[in-house]
Amino acid sequence: MTEFWGVFYLAWTVLCYVMAKRLFVRTQKIYLSPIIVVPILSIVLILIFQHQFQDYYHYTQYLVAMLGPITVAFAIPVFRYRRMIQQHFKVLLFSSSLAMLVGIFSSWFLASLLDFDDIVKNSLLARSISIPFALVLTEKVGGSISLIPLFTVITGLVGMLLGDVLLLWMRCKNRIASGTALGNAAHAMGIARARQRHELEGVIASLSMIISGIIMVLFAPSVIVLTRYILGAIAF
Template sequence: MTEFWGFFYLVWTVLCYFFAKHLFIRTQKIYLSPIIVVPVLSIGLIFIFQHQFQDYYRYTQYLVAMLGPITVAFAIPVFRFRSMIRQHFKVLMLSSMMAMLVGILSSWLLASIFNLDDIVKNSLLARSISIPFALVLTEKLGGSISLIPLFTVITGLVGMLLGDLLLLWMRFKNRIAYGTAFGNAAHAMGIARARQRHELEGVIASLSMIISGIVMVLFAPTVIALTKCILSILYF
């Protein structure tokens, strides 16, 4: 019976995605995006049938495994704009590094204030990059592989939903800056939103997300260790 429900939820998720995509194309409402509609419908169905998450995850985990190749596919539009990217590469690199520092420090500070345990705290530190990068980083930090997709999706949703409002409030009009903000703050969901706004914003968001992921995986463990050391000295 468990095998049946695993396959059922796989089919359900795929059908829900195509339904939500068609609905979003027709309405162009951000709150009807597949990334919001599909989880809401799936969670509702799980509650109705009173199933466990393992029943849902049994076969849908293969959809998560596709995130790696999908992330690589973002490099295609990046290649088309390579001359422009070379022109602004230093700015993009600096902004990605600043985003990494802000994400790590804010997550660690808030987790410490609310006295969260180390597993949750370490999982939160990797929430600001796309899931394929975040899974690798979480293993290095000793976080939870089960929690990081949840934290990453929540981060992406908040960035996607509130990004337009924040950028409008700032009144600063620059498509490169917009794309960088979406890519660093909301990763894959930010890319989707940036591409809706303008092709150039989508390209910059793609590059920013990839740079942020690489920088986080390579340097975040060292930065986090230094942060812990400094905070422990200050606290003492």
């Protein structure tokens, strides 16, 4: 792909995001969220021009690199609610740890049940944390640098689209519980949805995502080894 196409795709992605964000702010329809609209439009354009995704990614990877600083920026609203967070920190830590264990066990069990290969299995393990954390975890668990972002985005989309439905079905009215659920289950996309619901939910979702990401990076490799041993023993 020439540099012209690289600049074109970079400008296209930014322009699509700006337009999609304005449309979403005006309509407040979740299915018109930029995280849904921009990838669909970009995929359609790539298919029309018969280009390769690797080429597209090569020239737009700078946008992906911005995810790290953006994730750190979530700490700003967290600081404003620091006293309230201190009161519930143990609960948030426990819920994030439990979410990590459920995510790892369920992903590994279903991947083994469907007979996926090890690379796909390992890539699925990081699906419930934000992409910056997931990319770091990739090196430790032997996943695919291409699959982990895909699985992470799919998880976030499903969590964002179905989060309200599940919380309504569970009759959950506690802001802290709702924010924790969205942050752990749908990471950055869950935070976006939680902030739409209530500012406090957005703050709790931000903190839960950060905590779960740190826990996954630090302890996931050991938990994965334990998971393989337990499931192997059950299968035996």
